[in-house]
Amino acid sequence: MSNLRWNQGDARQFLMMPKSYRIAHTVIVLLVLMLSCIDWLSYPTSNWYSTAVAIMVLICIIAALFRPLVAGSLLFGIDALCAVHNTVGGPSRLWSTALGAGAIASCIGTVLSLVIVVLVECMIQIVQSYYLVSSIDEISIVGNVVIISLVFLAALLGLFLNGMMRQQRLREREYAQNLDRQNEQHKVELLDYALHMHDHVLGLLVNVALAANRHMGSKPSDDGDRESASGPRDESGDWTLVYEQTSEAIRDIHHIVRHMSSLNVDDHKVAAITNVIALVRSKARNVDNRLSEQGFHGRFSVNDGGFECIPMDKRLSLLDNVMHAVADDIIATGERDGAYEVSVMLHGTTAEITETHPMKHVDEKGRMKAGGASDEAEAYAAVRSRLARIGGELRVCVDDEDCRSTYVYVPLIA
C-alpha cells in the first residue's frame, strides 16, 4: 500500500478535500455519533468497562472527522475487543464499525481494502459467536449476515467516495495545468506582440535616423540662405541632434528586445551547446593543423548558423572522422599552391561540411576519376557508408575551373 494512500488519513487531507465531500463526511460522522448517543441513552451502561468502551467509541467516531484511517482502525479494534469481552449497555457498535469500514475504504481506496475490511468483520463475528454464544444453535446467522452486509455497504460507500474524490482531484489538477498552460501561452503571446510593436517602432525610428543622416551633411538650401540672412540657423546641428537621439532610442529598443528574447532561454542548454561548438572548433583546428603540416594552406571555419542540439557522442565522433576524411581528400587530390576552403556549418540538429580546393592535375581522365569512385574511394570510403546508414549524404564534384568540391550532410541526433 502506498504511502500516498495512507497519508490520506491525515487531518490536512480532510481540509484539502473538496467542500462537498467534507460536508458529506461530516454529516455521516454526526449521524453515526447521534445514533450511538441515542443507543447509549436507550441502554445505559451497567459497569465501568462498558462505560469506558462507550466513551472510547464516541471519541473514535469524532476522531474519524480528522483522522479517518486511524479512527476506523481503532473502531475495528474496539469491535474485536468486544467480540472477546462484550459490554453491557452503551452504544451499539454496528454504527461505529460501519463508519470504521467506510473510513478505511475511503482512505485506502482499493478493492483489496474493502475485501480485507469485510473479512476482518467476518472474523470478528465468528470469534464473537465462539466466545459469547453458549451453543451453535444460538448463533444468529441472519444477524451476522446483516451486520457483515452493512459493513460491506459502508466500505463500498467509502470506496465510491474515494473514487469520486480522486476524479475530482484529477479534474482540479487538469484545470490547474490548463490554467498554467493558458497563462504561459498568454505570456508568450504578449511577448510576441510586444516584440512586434518594438519592431514596428524600430522601423520608424530607423527611417527617422536615415532621414536625419541624409540632412546632417547637406548644405543649406536657398530658403536656408535667406533665413541665414535674417538670422543664422544651423539646421545640420538640429539634424545631428535628431540622429543622435534616434540612434540612442534604437539602442534602447535593442536592449529591451534582447532582454525579452532571453526570457525564455534555457541557460544550461545554451551553455551545453556552446561547449559542443567549442569542441567542434577544436577538432577542426586539429584537422587544419594537419593540413598545414602537409604544406597546404587555406581557410577552415566552423560556423554557427543557429545550432540547437546536444549531439550524440557517436555522431560527434563521425563528424570528426568526416573532417579528417575531407583533409585526406585535400591531401590526396589538392594542389599545394592553391588554397582550400572548408566550412563546417552547425545548424539546427545537423552539420553541413562544404569544401573546395584546386585539383593537383586535371585532365579528362582525372576529371572522370574525380567525379567517380576511385579518388574519393580512398578518402571517403570509410565514412560514406556510415553516413548513408544515418540518413547523411556525401557528394563530390569537379567544376569547370578544376576545383574539386565536397558536400557532406551529417545529422547529429537520431
Added chain:
Amino acid sequence: MMKNNISIALLDNDPITVAGLSGMLLHKGFGSLIWTDCDAKSALRRCFDPQSRPTLLIVDMSMKPLSGTDVCRRLRRRLVTPSVLIITSFDIVQYAQEAVAAGAQGIVSKTDFDSISDAIRTVSFGGTWGMGFETAKMAHMRISRLSNEYALVSGREAEVLDLLSQGLSVKDLASMMKITEASAKSYVLRARHKLHAATLRELVAKWTGEIS
C-alpha cells in the same frame, strides 16, 4: 571611392528606407545602384535574369511574405552571385545566425552608416562581413547541396520557366516567345524531367525556390 563596375541592387519593403539607403549609396559613390525593389519576388526574378543580376544585393531582413533570409536562401539554391548583404533595423546579434544559415555574406545594422560602407565594400569584393559568414561560393555549394540540376536547364527552358513563374499560361508564353505551343510544352516537359518535378506547379515552385 569604389570602382563603378560593382553593380548594387537594393531590396526593402519600406520605400522610405529604400529612398534613404539609395541616397546614402549615391552620396558615398558606391558602385552603381542598378535597381531598387520593394517586392521580394520581383527582386528574385531580376536576380535570376543575367541581364539585371547585380554583383551585390542588399536586402532587408524583415519583409513579408518573404523575409530577407528567404530571399537569400532561394537565391543561393540556384546562384553563386550576387553576394548578399543583409541589413536590419534590429539587433544584429539576434539575427546573425539566421543570416549565416541562409547563405548571406554579412549582416549590418541600418543605422550603423560607417559599417554599411565598409560592409558593402568588403562583400562586393567577395569577402564576408561578420563572424561565421561563408563566401557566396561556399554558401551556394551548401544550400544547393552540390546539386547541378538548375545548371542543366537550357537558356530557352529557363526563359519558359521564368515566364511560367510570372503567372503566364503555356499558350501566352508561347506567343510571347514567338514559338508554337507544342514547342513551349516540349520545353516545359524537358525542364520537368531535369528538375524532377511531378507537376507544373511543382516545377514552378522549384524554379522560384519555394521548394527544394
